[in-house]
Amino acid sequence: MAHVWPIGGGKGGSGKSFITSSLGRLSAELGKKTLIIDLDLGAANLHTLAGVPDPEKGFSDFIRKKIPLLEDTVVTTPCANLFLISGAHDNFDIANLPYEQKLKTLRAIAKLDFDRILLDLGAGTSFNTLDFFLISQNGIFITTPEPTSVENVYRLIRSIYFRRIRYCFNVTDFNELEVEAERQFGDGSFNKPDNLMKVIARTNPKKYAQLNNEFSAFRFKLIINQVRKHDNAALGLQMSRMIEKHLGLNLEFLGNVAYDEHVHDAICQQVSFLERYPYTKTASDLHELGKQIVESAGEQLTLRYL
Amino acid sequence: MRKDFDQLNYYEMLDITPNAVPYEIRHAYNAALQLYHPGSLVSYSFFSERERREILALIEKAYQTLINDQLRQEYDDELIRRGEIEARDESAPEVKKPVSVFHISRSPYVRTVFVDGDALKNRISQSQVIKDILARNELSGEDLKQIRTELGLTVEQIAEETKIRVNHIRSIEGGQAQQLPPTVFLKGFVKSYLKCLGLESVEELSVRYMNTVSGLK
Ligand SMILES: Nc1ncnc2c1ncn2[C@@H]1O[C@H](COP(=O)(O)OP(=O)(O)O)[C@@H](O)[C@H]1O
Ligand SMILES: [Mg+2]
Numbered sequence: 001m002a003h004v005w006p007i008g009g010g011k012g013g014s015g016k017s018f019i020t021s022s023l024g025r026l027s028a029e030l031g032k033k034t035l036i037i038d039l040d041l042g043a044a045n046l047h048t049l050a051g052v053p054d055p056e057k058g059f060s061d062f063i064r065k066k067i068p069l070l071e072d073t074v075v076t077t078p079c080a081n082l083f084l085i086s087g088a089h090d091n092f093d094i095a096n097l098p099y100e101q102k103l104k105t106l107r108a109i110a111k112l113d114f115d116r117i118l119l120d121l122g123a124g125t126s127f128n129t130l131d132f133f134l135i136s137q138n139g140i141f142i143t144t145p146e147p148t149s150v151e152n153v154y155r156l157i158r159s160i161y162f163r164r165i166r167y168c169f170n171v172t173d174f175n176e177l178e179v180e181a182e183r184q185f186g187d188g189s190f191n192k193p194d195n196l197m198k199v200i201a202r203t204n205p206k207k208y209a210q211l212n213n214e215f216s217a218f219r220f221k222l223i224i225n226q227v228r229k230h231d232n233a234a235l236g237l238q239m240s241r242m243i244e245k246h247l248g249l250n251l252e253f254l255g256n257v258a259y260d261e262h263v264h265d266a267i268c269q270q271v272s273f274l275e276r277y278p279y280t281k282t283a284s285d286l287h288e289l290g291k292q293i294v295e296s297a298g299e300q301l302t303l304r305y306l
Numbered sequence: 307m308r309k310d311f312d313q314l315n316y317y318e319m320l321d322i323t324p325n326a327v328p329y330e331i332r333h334a335y336n337a338a339l340q341l342y343h344p345g346s347l348v349s350y351s352f353f354s355e356r357e358r359r360e361i362l363a364l365i366e367k368a369y370q371t372l373i374n375d376q377l378r379q380e381y382d383d384e385l386i387r388r389g390e391i392e393a394r395d396e397s398a399p400e401v402k403k404p405v406s407v408f409h410i411s412r413s414p415y416v417r418t419v420f421v422d423g424d425a426l427k428n429r430i431s432q433s434q435v436i437k438d439i440l441a442r443n444e445l446s447g448e449d450l451k452q453i454r455t456e457l458g459l460t461v462e463q464i465a466e467e468t469k470i471r472v473n474h475i476r477s478i479e480g481g482q483a484q485q486l487p488p489t490v491f492l493k494g495f496v497k498s499y500l501k502c503l504g505l506e507s508v509e510e511l512s513v514r515y516m517n518t519v520s521g522l523k
Contacts, residue, residue, distance in 0.1 A: 147347060151351035187354070235347060239348055241341070242352060
């Protein structure tokens, strides 16, 4: 089964698509049959970054049932070993994907025959985005060293945490849980997954243990992109500390990617940044990350709850 | 179950072990302030204002307690009573490990490279180059640089260890009169530098250096 790496967070422009395409390419070059899927449907541009300006088919053909099998929507890219499911020609938001379609898609992704699958999820926190994040233990959050972007990553992490708890309960029980959390902790606590967990620990130890197990199996990752010379290089480690200490979730800092004007140049010239500017700090940062993607091992799909 | 911040003991709050020395406590305190102070990017949007205030107050309390010998003793006794830490066994023999010149601190926040004095002394005693330099009547900036290089130390490591700015260290090694730090500081700087290199008779060597460079003036 493929290793699936959902990539999201930050906000538009933080570099999710650039990093997805770069890591996809590196993984392919290192010998893994790699697929990148563009699920940032409202703002799809992974195809452009992957060197396929006008893909002949894509994800929408699967959703609109023009192509029955997801694997048949895959197109090749100029890079050997690197494949793409494009999100171009889609004018609906992933947030609006109906429940049945989503399940169908998630199951289809899990069955695809690749070594590595990278999902470009965009920046939103719609339920659907959260669910795509939750299909793997290796979700990657990307942020830039800016308050707005950091804020969005924290929000996304909390939303995912919350969403996973939500799955464990039916509507009535969950409502009760929210009421109880608000009663005990006040202050908008029904929105805080860590407070919900505290209530569950007392009211439903069995569910608590089960959730706890699940959360400790998650290995979320963090990449800080567009790091400039004077930025705090330790931000990533410190953020992962925060998440562990205050939410009890694992968030592994994978590394910084330096800011470089040439990224813009490469995108404008429609050439691969890694190929055109291989000796930049940014390229070597990406290589470091690429190695980690390739060296990852073990079981990591978590479709059980769907 | 994961403990809330206010349920952690002071050591856990600051991410240090119960046998941390004052230097580490101060360091951890500063690192914690970096995370939680109101302008920190790391915790931006993570806490409400009230939560942040509470955390900062706890960190302050933790620091003030642990940095004060008497308060710390009392606090430790309390933790021992609660069974959270074990009574310290003062007589426990130190485990001897092979020494390397550098100890990399594995704290999640910083990588500080400490210079290991014993290993340096070892190297000094084995280096003919250093012996020759020390046998002379003069000690120039160039000589210091040579000793440093011979020991495999960088200017940055010296700076980190002595807290002397990198450009001062470069000037000391450059030995050019115009660029040297003011004389009132210079001697102190040179002594710390020499000590950091692991050299003996620092006082005498610093006088030798001062005489050598003042001859240039
Ligand atoms: N490491 C980087 N250095 C410089 N510019 C970058 C870097 N990463 C991304 N960019 C710039 O940010 C823009 C947005 O990147 P993109 O991957 O499309 O963001 P997202 O998918 O998160 O919306 C790119 O067009 C590029 O110009
Ligand atoms: Mg994008």
